[in-house]
Amino acid sequence: xxxxxxxxxxGVAVSVVLASxxxxxxCTSTKDGGxxxxxxxxxxxxxxxxYPVSTxxxxxxxxxINTNLTTFVPNLADSPFGKQLEKETGIKVKYSHxxxxxxxxxxxxxxxxxxxxxxxxxxWNNSYPGGPEKAVSDKVIVPLNELxxxxxxxxxxxxxxxxxxxxMLKTDSGKYYVFPMIRPDNGLVFRGPMIRKDxxxxxxxxxxxxxxxxxxxxxxxxxxxxxxxxxxxxxTNELNIQDAFIGAFKTANRYxxxxxxxxxxxxxxxxxxxxxxxxxxxxxxxxxxxDFALNTxxxxxxxxxxxxxxxxxxxxxxxxMGRWMxxxxxxxxxxxLVAAPYPTLKKGERAFIGQRDFKFNPxxxxxxxxxxxxxxxxxxxxxxxxxxxxxLLFNFGIEGESYTMENGKPTxxxxxxxxPKYNLQQMVSQYTKPNGPFLGDSRKSFNTYKEQDEAxxxxxxxxxxxxxxxxxxxxxxxxSKEVAKINTAISSYKExxxxxxxxxxxxxxxxxxxxxxxxxxxxDKVVKIYQDAYDRYNKR
Numbered sequence: 141x142x143x144x145x146x147x148x149x150x151g152v153a154v155s156v157v158l159a160s161x162x163x164x165x166x167c168t169s170t171k172d173g174g175x176x177x178x179x180x181x182x183x184x185x186x187x188x189x190x191y192p193v194s195t196x197x198x199x200x201x202x203x204x205i206n207t208n209l210t211t212f213v214p215n216l217a218d219s220p221f222g223k224q225l226e227k228e229t230g231i232k233v234k235y236s237h238x239x240x241x242x243x244x245x246x247x248x249x250x251x252x253x254x255x256x257x258x259x260x261x262x263x264w265n266n267s268y269p270g271g272p273e274k275a276v277s278d279k280v281i282v283p284l285n286e287l288x289x290x291x292x293x294x295x296x297x298x299x300x301x302x303x304x305x306x307x308m309l310k311t312d313s314g315k316y317y318v319f320p321m322i323r324p325d326n327g328l329v330f331r332g333p334m335i336r337k338d339x340x341x342x343x344x345x346x347x348x349x350x351x352x353x354x355x356x357x358x359x360x361x362x363x364x365x366x367x368x369x370x371x372x373x374x375x376t377n378e379l380n381i382q383d384a385f386i387g388a389f390k391t392a393n394r395y396x397x398x399x400x401x402x403x404x405x406x407x408x409x410x411x412x413x414x415x416x417x418x419x420x421x422x423x424x425x426x427x428x429x430x431d432f433a434l435n436t437x438x439x440x441x442x443x444x445x446x447x448x449x450x451x452x453x454x455x456x457x458x459x460x461m462g463r464w465m466x467x468x469x470x471x472x473x474x475x476x477l478v479a480a481p482y483p484t485l486k487k488g489e490r491a492f493i494g495q496r497d498f499k500f501n502p503x504x505x506x507x508x509x510x511x512x513x514x515x516x517x518x519x520x521x522x523x524x525x526x527x528x529x530x531x532l533l534f535n536f537g538i539e540g541e542s543y544t545m546e547n548g549k550p551t552x553x554x555x556x557x558x559x560p561k562y563n564l565q566q567m568v569s570q571y572t573k574p575n576g577p578f579l580g581d582s583r584k585s586f587n588t589y590k591e592q593d594e595a596x597x598x599x600x601x602x603x604x605x606x607x608x609x610x611x612x613x614x615x616x617x618x619x620s621k622e623v624a625k626i627n628t629a630i631s632s633y634k635e636x637x638x639x640x641x642x643x644x645x646x647x648x649x650x651x652x653x654x655x656x657x658x659x660x661x662x663x664d665k666v667v668k669i670y671q672d673a674y675d676r677y678n679k680r
Contacts, residue, residue, distance in 0.1 A: 188290060188291045188292070188293050188520065188523075189293040189294065189523070189527070191228060191229050191230060191524060191527075191529075192227070192228060192229055192230025192231075193229060193230040193231055193517070193520055193521075194230060195230065195231060195517060197231075197232075197513075197514055197517055198232045198233065198234055199231060199232070199233045199234070199258045199259065199512075199514075199517065199518055199521060200233070200234045200235075200236070200257035200258045200259075201233050201234070201235050201236070201257055201258065201259045201260070201261070201506070202235075202236050202237075202238075202247075202250060202256075202257040202259075202260045202261065202262075203216070203235065203237065203260070203261035203262075203506070203576070204237060204238060204243050204261065205235075205237040206569045206573075206574050206575070207240050207438055208459075208565045208566040208568075208569035208574075209566075209569040209570060210240075211562065211566050211569075212566075212569075212570055213570075214237075215235055215237065216235045216237070217233065217234065217235050219569075219570050219571075220537070220538060220541070220542075220570050220571050221533070221537060221538075221570065221571050221572055221573060222235070224533060224537075224538050224571075225524075225533065228524065228529065228530070228533060229520075229521055229524045229530075231517065231520070231521045233521070236257065240437050240438070241376070241436050241437040243262075244267060244377070247260075247262055247267070251280060255511075256280070256509040256510070256511035257509065257511070258508065258509060258511065258512040258513070258514075258515075258518050259506045259507065259508055259509065259512070259518050259521075259522065260281075260506065260507055260509055261504065261505065261506045261576060261577065262503075262507070263502050263503040263505075264281065264317060264318060264502065264505070264507055265502040265611050265612050265614075266502060266503075266611050267503075268280075269620075269624035269628065270615075270617065270620030270621055270623070270624045271614055271615060271620050271623075272311055272315070272317040272318070272507075272614060273311050273312075273313065273315070273614055273615070273616060273617045273620055274617055274620040274621065274624070275317070275507070276311075276315060276317060277617045279510045280509060280510060281317060281507040281508060281509055281510060282507075282508050282509070282510055282512070282515060283315040283316065283317060284315075284316040284317060284318075284319075284508065284519070285314070285315065285316050287508070287515055287516065287519045288316055288519065288523075290516070291516050291519040291520050291523065292319075292519050292520070292522070292523035292526075293523065294523050294524075294525075294526035294527045294530070295319060295522075295523055295526045297526075298322070298526060298579070299316075304499070305320075305322065305499060305500060307677070307680045308320075308498065308499070308500040308610070308612050309500060309612075310680075311614040312614050312616070312673070312676045312677070312680065313614075313616075317507055318502070318505035318506060318507045318577070319505060319506045319507075319519075319522040319523070319525070319526075319577040320500050320501065320502075320505045320577055321500070321501035321503075321504035321505050321575060321576060321577050321578065321580070322499055322500065322501075322578070322579050322580055323497065323498075323499045323500075323501055323580045324499075324580040324581060324582035324584075325499070325582060326582045326596075327580050327582070328496055328497050328498070328499070328600075329494075329495060329496050329497075329596055329599050329600040330456060330457045330458075330495070330497075330596070331382055331454065331455065331456050331457065331460075331495040331599070332382065332384070332454060332455075332479055332480075332482065332494060332495055332595065332598070332599035333381075333384045333452065333453075333454050333479065333480040333481070333482065333483070333599075334452065334453060334454070334455055334460070334461050334477045334478065334479050334480065334595070335347065335348070335357070335451060335452040335477065335478060335480050336361075336451040336452065336475075336476065336477060337476040337477065337478040337591075338472075338474040338475060338476045339361060339365055339451050340357065342365075343357075343360050343364060343365075345357055345360060347478060347480050347481075348480055348483065349480070349481050349483060349484070349487060350388075350483055350484055350485065350486065350487050351385065351388050351418065351483050351484070351485055353483075354385070354480075354483050355422070355427070357452070358370040358371055358422065358427040358451075358452065359425070359427060361427075361451040361452070362425075362426055362427060365448070365451060367448065367449060367450060367451050368426075368449045368450075369428070369429035369430065369431070369432075369444055369449050369450045370426075370427050370428075370450060370451055370452060371422070371427060371428050371429065371450065371451075371452045371453065372428075372429035372432060372435060372441060372444045372445070372449075372450040372452075372453050373429070373432060373435065373441070373453050373454050373455075374435050374436070374437075374438065374440070374441045374455075375432055375433050375434070375435045375436055376436065377631075377635065378393065378635055378638070379393075379432060379433075379638070380454065381393075381454045382454050382494060382495040383482075383493045383494060383495075384454050384482050384483065384494065385415065385418065385419065385483060386406070386412070386415040386419075387482055387483075387491055387492045387493040387494060387602075388415070388482075388483050388484050388485050388491075388492070389409075389411040389412065389414050389415045389418075389485070390411060390492045391404075391406040391409040391411050391412050391415065391492075392406035392492075392493050392607065393406055393407060393412075393638075394406055394407075394609075395609050395666075395667070395670055396493065396607050396608065396609055397606065397607050397608070397609050397674070398607070399606070402671065403609060403667050403670045403671040403674055404667065405658075405663050405666070405667055407634050407638070407658070408654075408655045408658050408659065408663060413648065413651045416638070416641045416642065416648060416651065417648055419641075419642045420641055420642050420643075420644060420648065423642050423643060423644070424644060428642070429444065429450065433639055438459075441453065441455070441460075442463075442464070442467075445460075445464050445468075446464060446467055446468055446471070452480075457586075457587070457592055457595055457596065458564075458565055458586035458587070458592070459565055459574075461477050461479075461589075461591065461592055461595060462563075462564065462565065462586060462587065462588055462589065462592055463563055463564075463565050464477060465477055465588075465589050465591070466563040466564065466588070467563065476591070477591060478591050478594070478595070479591070479594060479595030479598040479599055480598070481598055481599075481601060482494040482599070482601075482602050490601065490602065490603055491601065491602035491603065491604075492602070492603055492607060493602060493603065493604050493607045493608065494599060494602035494604045495599065495604065496600070496602065496604035496605055496608055497608075498610060498612070500612055501575070502611055502612050503575075504575040504576050504577065505577050506522060506576070506577045508522075522577060525576075525577055525578035525579065526578065526579050530578070531578060531579045531581060532550060532581075533572075534572060534573050534576070534578035534579075535550070535572060535578070535580065535581040535583075535584045536550040536552065536571075536572060536581070536584065537556075537568070537570075537571025537572045538571055541553065541555070541571065542555065542556050542567075542568070542570075542571035542572070543556070549583055550581075550583060550584075552564075552568070555567070556568060556571070557588070564586055564588055565586060568586065609670070609674065610674070610677060612677075613670065613673040613674050613676075613677045614673060614677070615669050615670070615672075615673045619669045619672070619673065622662075622665060622666075622669060623666055623669055623670075626661060626662040626663070626665060626666050627666055629661050630658055630661050630662070630663055630666070633657065633658065633661065634658065637654050641654075
């Protein structure tokens with residue numbers, strides 16, 4: 141989050157509201173066979189919004205643990221944040237965490253075992269085959285309309301106040317299905333290209349803005365700085381470059397919205413061939429990390445960025461740039477990373493696409509499973525994160541320990557910002573939840589360098605807002621089955637070929653054959669389904 145928005149307060153007041161007329165649309169019968177939820181009552185339960193809750197029950201939660209936190213404890217329950225959350229809510233929770241980089245595989249095992257925890261934090265929109273309508277239809281998770289109406293006054297108030305958010309959080313058939321991570325307005329852009337400025341200065345090169353300038357810089361990094369992998373990036377099911385370089389060719393490595401508002405599948409665009417040709421050339425010349433497909437966890441990327449094997453990447457603002465600056469400067473005081481604009485082919489062009497998210501973050505949201513013995517208690521626990529006191533805990537931690545109030549503004553304490561051994565992200569991870577279902581606060585900033593503040597202003601200069609397809613559109617159950625079946629095969633084949641094309645294991649001349657095979661797999665059907673779902677979303 142940039143300091144430019146530090147003075148903005150939480151976007152929406154979160155004081156508890158106990159009595160209100162129901163405005164949450166209830167689910168009724170659904171023609172697609174989905175589970176229907178009963179109509180909400182007009183009057184929420186009297187105890188809703190009261191904490192601590194008096195209970196002897198223990199909830200269970202499956203969720204990714206922040207990798208910075210594992211420096212200190214192996215389980216969220218053992219952290220100061222976990223203990224404080226239990227104290228404030230009165231609800232004990234047993235957490236289970238997938239191993240870093242293995243969440244998808246372990247989620248699939250969890251679902252297959254049918255031994256579900258009470259709540260699961262996962263990307264139900266994009267990682268559960270078929271999406272939320274299918275997950276409800278499969279009786280894996282439950283619709284939340286009545287539960288929110290009766291037991292979640294804090295989230296309910298937010299939905300009543302913010303119709304855009306309300307639209308994002310429900311399916312076309314009107315089912316609410318998760319407690320969301322809600323980003324503040326200044327938290328929508330947080331990842332982008334970054335480069336070693338100290339190297340650029342030494343080589344007397346400017347920050348690159350075009351593909352040609354990037355080529356010159358990466359070649360200099362290799363030849364004059366002896367970088368073995370001048371550009372690297374994390375590989376999580378795909379090369380995580382947020383369409384940098386690929387976007388210069390006015391396409392994307394995913395489904396996207398074109399200038400006419402039509403859904404397209406970028407990897408079969410004719411211009412995608414040009415992007416692959418570029419990446420292949422760079423790979424062959426040793427400008428791209430030859431082991432990029434092995435960078436499946438953050439440690440691989442850390443090692444390359446901090447060992448001077450690499451001088452450029454696409455990474456996170458705080459967990460990347462800030463963390464590497466902290467560690468890098470301890471080794472070399474000149475170590476400096478700065479943001480580079482998403483590159484274009486022509487100088488002065490505005491980037492076609494880049495990273496820009498929506499206020500609803502599906503990847504860090506929690507659903508209540510059908511196995512929950514006491515879903516009402518789970519909902520009460522989750523709703524605490526949207527209360528005024530709960531939001532302070534999730535964003536800033538424990539008052540008097542991790543933060544103090546200064547002129548009415550929460551400010552991280554020296555204990556957090558000036559620890560001699562651990563960096564800011566590591567220290568903060570003990571007291572807050574960096575990602576998860578809660579209301580983000582625009583006053584929170586992990587930025588400790590001016591380069592981070594400047595990065596947001598550089599990375600947001602793209603047309604991503606027009607071209608990034610909302611990942612919370614909701615195809616019907618039947619459509620979702622079709623999409624899941626087709627997309628699983630397409631994604632696997634596309635990524636296999638993406639890696640082969642770049643590494644030179646398949647000739648670029650096979651691109652047309654590759655496109656034809658993807659079309660044969662049914663990409664046009666998926667495009668139509670997404671277009672229909674996108675049109676329905678716009679009409680919600």
